[in-house]
Amino acid sequence: MAKITYIEHDGTEHAIDVKTGLSVMEGAVKNNIPGIDADCGGACACATCHVYVDEEWVDKVGKPSAMEESMLDFAENVESNSRLSCQIKVSDELEGLIIRMPASQH
Numbered sequence: 001m002a003k004i005t006y007i008e009h010d011g012t013e014h015a016i017d018v019k020t021g022l023s024v025m026e027g028a029v030k031n032n033i034p035g036i037d038a039d040c041g042g043a044c045a046c047a048t049c050h051v052y053v054d055e056e057w058v059d060k061v062g063k064p065s066a067m068e069e070s071m072l073d074f075a076e077n078v079e080s081n082s083r084l085s086c087q088i089k090v091s092d093e094l095e096g097l098i099i100r101m102p103a104s105q106h
């Protein structure tokens with residue numbers, strides 16, 4: 001379990017306990033947090049689960065895989081801390097993680 005704070009583009013914060021083994025995307029979708037669409041259901045095939053990892057957390061969360069990198073090309077406004085949230089697995093080490101959602105997923 002890890003507490004993850006999801007911050008919508010308008011600044012609305014949602015602090016949620018997400019079970020270990022779920023993805024950061026699943027934690028949002030299961031809790032009806034707006035801002036992550038996840039059209040492909042987590043298959044790394046849509047880029048509508050794009051999020052920004054808080055700068056303090058970038059090293060701990062790690063780098064995207066080559067496949068994720070190529071999907072990120074389809075997202076808008078990609079930054080150096082961009083990730084696809086379906087590709088971030090929740091673990092106890094991510095307790096306190098802060099994620100920001102982009103203005104739009106399309």
Ligand code: FES
Binds near residue numbers: 044045
């Ligand atoms: S849910 Fe489709 S790429 Fe993450």
